[in-house]
Amino acid sequence: MRQFSPLFVNLNNKKIVIIGGGQVALRRLKHLLPYYQKITVVSPSVTAELHQLIKRYQIDWLKEKCKFQHFQNADLIIIATNDEAINQYIVDHAPSHSWINASHRSEDGNVQFPITLTRGKLQIAISTGGASPILAKKIKHAIEQEIPDQYEQYVDFLYQARKLLKQQELTPQLKKQLLSQLIEDPIYDKKEQQTWLHKQRNRS
Numbered sequence: 001m002r003q004f005s006p007l008f009v010n011l012n013n014k015k016i017v018i019i020g021g022g023q024v025a026l027r028r029l030k031h032l033l034p035y036y037q038k039i040t041v042v043s044p045s046v047t048a049e050l051h052q053l054i055k056r057y058q059i060d061w062l063k064e065k066c067k068f069q070h071f072q073n074a075d076l077i078i079i080a081t082n083d084e085a086i087n088q089y090i091v092d093h094a095p096s097h098s099w100i101n102a103s104h105r106s107e108d109g110n111v112q113f114p115i116t117l118t119r120g121k122l123q124i125a126i127s128t129g130g131a132s133p134i135l136a137k138k139i140k141h142a143i144e145q146e147i148p149d150q151y152e153q154y155v156d157f158l159y160q161a162r163k164l165l166k167q168q169e170l171t172p173q174l175k176k177q178l179l180s181q182l183i184e185d186p187i188y189d190k191k192e193q194q195t196w197l198h199k200q201r202n203r204s
Contacts, residue, residue, distance in 0.1 A: 004112055006125060011036040015073055019066045019090060020080030021046030024103045028078045029053055031113055042070045043081070066090065074098050076111065106130045115140050120152035121159055150188040157193040158182060164200055 021043030040060040078101045102109035114127035115136045
């Protein structure tokens with residue numbers, strides 16, 4: 001059985017092609033839009049909602065059946081059609097350098113889209129390797145219940161605190177101790193966070 005390694009990637013300057021115009025293509029596009037918008041959709045037709053997103057974000061839409069030239073230079077190919085012949089053609093002819101997400105048969109690809117939970121700089125990816133998307137959604141819901149609404153601001157504060165302490169002439173042990181204290185005793189109030197940062201800036 002093929003194993004997938006969890007990996008966060010930067011999509012800047014990557015060529016992404018979504019082949020298909022239905023609900024799967026829509027889900028993949030929604031997943032990608034927060035991180036990257038220079039995407040090409042290849043499909044003779046698309047759903048109304050997908051069409052709205054294409055117009056809103058000025059996504060390139062090639063209104064034709066998939067051909068080799070559509071994906072020959074792609075870094076990420078998303079196969080999202082219900083045509084087995086086209087799906088297999090893409091799998092067989094995809095460039096060796098391309099990442100492939102095969103929604104019709106996950107084992108034909110080398111990239112999977114996990115369920116994600118995002119709170120600012122905090123990102124949590126959940127996958128069951130295709131065994132049970134329902135379980136993955138249940139786990140996401142359970143984690144959401146454990147994360148306060150202020151977590152996005154709190155994680156940003158932790159980033160500022162770590163960046164500030166790295167600039168201070170403190171021992172590594174003290175830096176670690178201060179950062180650990182912020183995890184053991186979280187500061188969620190914005191004013192208290194600024195007070196803590198001010199105190200560290202003026203540490204003698």
